[in-house]
Amino acid sequence: MDEFLWRALLAGLLVAMMAGPLGAFIIWRRMAYFGDALSHSALLGIVLGIALGINITLAVIMVCFLLALILVLLKFKSGLQEDALLGILAHGSLALGLVAWGLFDGVRLDLFAYLFGDILSVVWSEVLLVFVLTCLVLIILYRIWQPLLQITVDESLATVEGVAVKGTLLIYVLLIAALVAVAIKLVGVLLTTALMIVPAATARGLSRTPVQMVVIASLIGMVSVVAGLGLSLYLDVATGPAMVLVTVILFLLTLSFGLHLLKS
Amino acid sequence: MTEKAPQKEALIQLENISLELQGKQILKSVTMTVLPQQIVTLIGPNGAGKTSLLKVMLGLLPASKGTVFRQPGMVVGYVPQRLHIPQTMPLTVAVFAGMASKASQQTIQDSLHEVGLSVPLDQSVQSLSGGEFQRLLLARALLRRPQILVLDEPAQGLDFTGEAEFYHLIASLRERYHCAVVMVSHDLHLVMAATDQVVCLNTHVCCQGRPESISQDPEYLQLFGQGLAKEFAVYHHEHDHHHTADGRIVCDPEDHSHG
Numbered sequence: 001m002d003e004f005l006w007r008a009l010l011a012g013l014l015v016a017m018m019a020g021p022l023g024a025f026i027i028w029r030r031m032a033y034f035g036d037a038l039s040h041s042a043l044l045g046i047v048l049g050i051a052l053g054i055n056i057t058l059a060v061i062m063v064c065f066l067l068a069l070i071l072v073l074l075k076f077k078s079g080l081q082e083d084a085l086l087g088i089l090a091h092g093s094l095a096l097g098l099v100a101w102g103l104f105d106g107v108r109l110d111l112f113a114y115l116f117g118d119i120l121s122v123v124w125s126e127v128l129l130v131f132v133l134t135c136l137v138l139i140i141l142y143r144i145w146q147p148l149l150q151i152t153v154d155e156s157l158a159t160v161e162g163v164a165v166k167g168t169l170l171i172y173v174l175l176i177a178a179l180v181a182v183a184i185k186l187v188g189v190l191l192t193t194a195l196m197i198v199p200a201a202t203a204r205g206l207s208r209t210p211v212q213m214v215v216i217a218s219l220i221g222m223v224s225v226v227a228g229l230g231l232s233l234y235l236d237v238a239t240g241p242a243m244v245l246v247t248v249i250l251f252l253l254t255l256s257f258g259l260h261l262l263k264s
Numbered sequence: 265m266t267e268k269a270p271q272k273e274a275l276i277q278l279e280n281i282s283l284e285l286q287g288k289q290i291l292k293s294v295t296m297t298v299l300p301q302q303i304v305t306l307i308g309p310n311g312a313g314k315t316s317l318l319k320v321m322l323g324l325l326p327a328s329k330g331t332v333f334r335q336p337g338m339v340v341g342y343v344p345q346r347l348h349i350p351q352t353m354p355l356t357v358a359v360f361a362g363m364a365s366k367a368s369q370q371t372i373q374d375s376l377h378e379v380g381l382s383v384p385l386d387q388s389v390q391s392l393s394g395g396e397f398q399r400l401l402l403a404r405a406l407l408r409r410p411q412i413l414v415l416d417e418p419a420q421g422l423d424f425t426g427e428a429e430f431y432h433l434i435a436s437l438r439e440r441y442h443c444a445v446v447m448v449s450h451d452l453h454l455v456m457a458a459t460d461q462v463v464c465l466n467t468h469v470c471c472q473g474r475p476e477s478i479s480q481d482p483e484y485l486q487l488f489g490q491g492l493a494k495e496f497a498v499y500h501h502e503h504d505h506h507h508t509a510d511g512r513i514v515c516d517p518e519d520h521s522h523g
Contacts, residue, residue, distance in 0.1 A: 028353045150363055153349065160322050160342040161364040161408065207354045208386060 005229070008119045008239065011127050012225035014134040015183050016199070020218025021141055022179050023200035024210070025172065028152050033083060034071075034173070035193035037090035038180040041067045042189055043097030045181070046114060051104040057129060057181060064177035067093055072170050117188035117240035119229075130182050137175050144168050149210060187240030198247040199224065202254050220250055275300055275338055275412050275444050276321050281330035283316055290316045292468040294330070298412065303438060303445040303458055305475075308465035314448045315345065317465060318416055321446065338412060341405025341443070343398065345416040349389055357392070358385040361400060365407040375403040380433065394421055406441065413437070415447035431457065 026032055042060045049059030067089055074085050101107055110118070141148075147168045150158035159165050176196075183192040203216035228243025235242070276298040283291035290313045298304055298321075306314045319325040320332060322342060349355060361372045373385065381399040383392065392400060398418060405413060415434070419427045435458035438445055463472040464484050471481040478484055 028350060030350070030352075146363070152353070153355070153360070153363065154344070154347050156319075156322075156324050157342060157344060157347065157364075159324060160340050160414075201352075204352055204354060208388065209354055209356055209359050213354050 004120055004122075005233075007122045007124060007127050009226070009229055011122045011130045011182075012119060012186060012229065012243065013222050014127075014130045015179070015186055015195070016221030016225045017218050018134045018137045018141075018179055019183065019196045019221050020199060020203070020216075021214040022137070022176055023196035023198075023221075024203070024214050024217050025148065025152060026176070027197055027200045027204070031082075031176075032193060032197050033086050033090075035176065035180060035196050037071075037086040037093075038064045038067060038177055039184055039189045039192040040090040041093035041097070042181065042184045043114065044093050044100060045097075046109065047097055047100045047104060047107055050107045050109070051100070055129075057126060057185060060184060061178055061181040063093070064181050065174055068173040068177045069170070072166070072173055076166065113188070114184075115188045115190050116238055117184065117186045117191065119186040119239045119243075122185065126185065133178050133182055137178055140171060141175060144171055148172055187244060191240055191244045194244045194247065195221070198244070198251055202247070202251040205254055220247065224250060273300055274298065274333065275335050276446075277331075277333040278317075278321065278327075279331045279333075281317075281320055281327045281332065283313070283320060283325065284328045285316075289467060291320070291327075294465070294469050296463055296469065296472060298444050298446055300411070300444055301438060301442055302460045303435070304447075304461045304463060305459045306446070306448045306463050306465055308470075312466045314465055315416055318414055318446065318448060322414060335411070339408055339410045341402075341408050341410030341413045343401040343405055343413070343415045343418055345420070345448075347397070347401065351390060355389045356386045357381075357383055357389060357400060360389045361404045361407060364404055365409075367407045371407065372403075375407050376400070378406065378437075379403045380429075395426075406437065409441065410443050412444040412446065413441075415445065417448050419449070434458070 026035060041063050045060030045063035046056055048054075048063065049056035052059070071082075071085060071089055074080065074089075075082055078085070101109060113121070147158065147163040150161060150163050151165055151168055155165055179196065180192055183195055187195050199221035200213065200217040202220050203213045206216050207213035224243050224246040227246045229239055231237070231246065232239040232242040274297050278294055278296050281291055281294040282289070294317060296304075306317065308314050316325060320327050321334075322340065323332070323334065349360075357376070358369060358372050361367075361376065362369075367375070369385065376382075376385075376399075379399045379402045381396055381403060383396060389397065389400065402413075402415075402418070413434075418434070419430050422430055434445055434447070437443070438458070457475075459475050461472060462475050462478045464470040464478060464481070470483040471478055473481070
């Protein structure tokens with residue numbers, strides 16, 4: 001097997017591993033649109049990264065962090081609904097990214113890779129970055145697991161039970177920002193959210209506890225990465241979309257079984 | 265909120281609390297104290313600010329005016345009026361009950377038994393009835409070994425017998441856990457027999473005191489009307505009777521049905 005395939009496989013497996021638990025929380029907290037908003041802002045990160053000559057993935061992470069911070073601050077300060085805020089921020093940052101792209105002459109952007117990802121062009125330094133991020137995300141998530149679960153069930157109850165709600169939520173959105181930034185490299189802006197939520201949604205029907213759902217979601221994501229990579233080689237099609245397609249097929253396959261389990 | 269010197273040993277002390285939400289006066293000059301192991305019942309008509317008062321006590325709502333004292337490091341068990349668990353979240357009874365404490369499966373089982381919830385540990389919480397879920401919340405609160413239990417209309421949806429049993433349970437929990445209890449009663453004129461302090465709320469505190477004295481209070485009579493007030497009095501006549509008979513505060517289901 002060629003080395004670029006190993007790199008793609010490794011990066012994909014790592015991202016799928018951390019997407020499992022984070023995606024589960026995204027589904028529980030009804031924040032699917034949040035992932036979308038963050039990936040919209042990635043264009044700004046990419047343009048800034050190229051223009052300033054810094055690592056693009058790092059630049060994207062920075063912009064996603066910033067957007068996540070602004071969102072959390074606005075959520076607690078203004079009375080606006082979260083979905084309205086997200087819509088404003090997502091398209092605001094996308095517009096800013098497009099304008100910045102026009103302003104910085106000579107920024108050459110592979111729009112196709114931005115939209116649909118380019119997992120096969122991942123280099124070793126990026127695999128290492130994904131590895132470090134995955135470890136960090138999983139360790140931090142393990143540490144805030146219990147309080148985050150309490151908040152997800154009910155914020156008031158969690159507050160009374162002594163959970164630091166704002167701090168925990170802030171850490172959580174930063175984790176998602178990190179995930180989005182690396183997932184974009186793999187599957188592109190349009191499909192990043194799918195990679196996060198489809199495995200988790202599939203896992204819902206197969207699990208009875210939060211821990212089960214998170215583990216199953218990670219496993220389904222990893223299977224999809226392997227199968228998607230194989231599919232894209234076999235059919236000679238784009239890898240990111242192939243992976244997402246596999247997750248959706250798995251979702252449909254388990255749907256009837258899952259519904260059956262939900263009713264029991 | 266500044267902290268004033270609290271009454272000795274008070275778990276919660278509110279002084280001159282006012283609360284305004286979007287220009288509407290919800291609470292006005294509310295002063296009250298919760299002492300250790302005391303059972304305090306909040307009564308009042310709809311929109312009187314009972315739930316808001318609980319939220320101010322718990323620190324969930326900041327008061328517009330006045331001082332709130334909560335004993336530092338106090339462990340609180342809270343049973344909210346209702347809670348919506350999303351269908352997308354797989355949660356079993358055991359996971360939910362043990363989520364806010366580091367309890368073993370056996371402790372969780374014991375706690376469920378204690379609150380009278382007899383469902384399998386691995387049953388999903390979404391399939392519980394309203395009453396069962398209420399008991400699950402209570403079990404979760406107890407597993408934290410609280411110094412104070414805060415219950416928002418815990419007896420709603422129960423019939424007279426069920427309500428009496430529930431109050432009996434609360435009274436016995438107070439004995440076992442040595443915790444204070446603050447609860448909102450959904451019923452204006454039916455207050456749990458073991459209550460030490462009744463606070464009658466209608467934006468401001470109309471009156472507060474021992475249950476017997478409340479039922480005689482002119483402001484209470486004016487608020488709830490003579491007819492209803494009588495029921496309250498009748499109920500407490502029964503309570504007094506039991507109190508003297510065996511020296512303990514016993515809640516007898518029979519008393520409620522003809523109250």
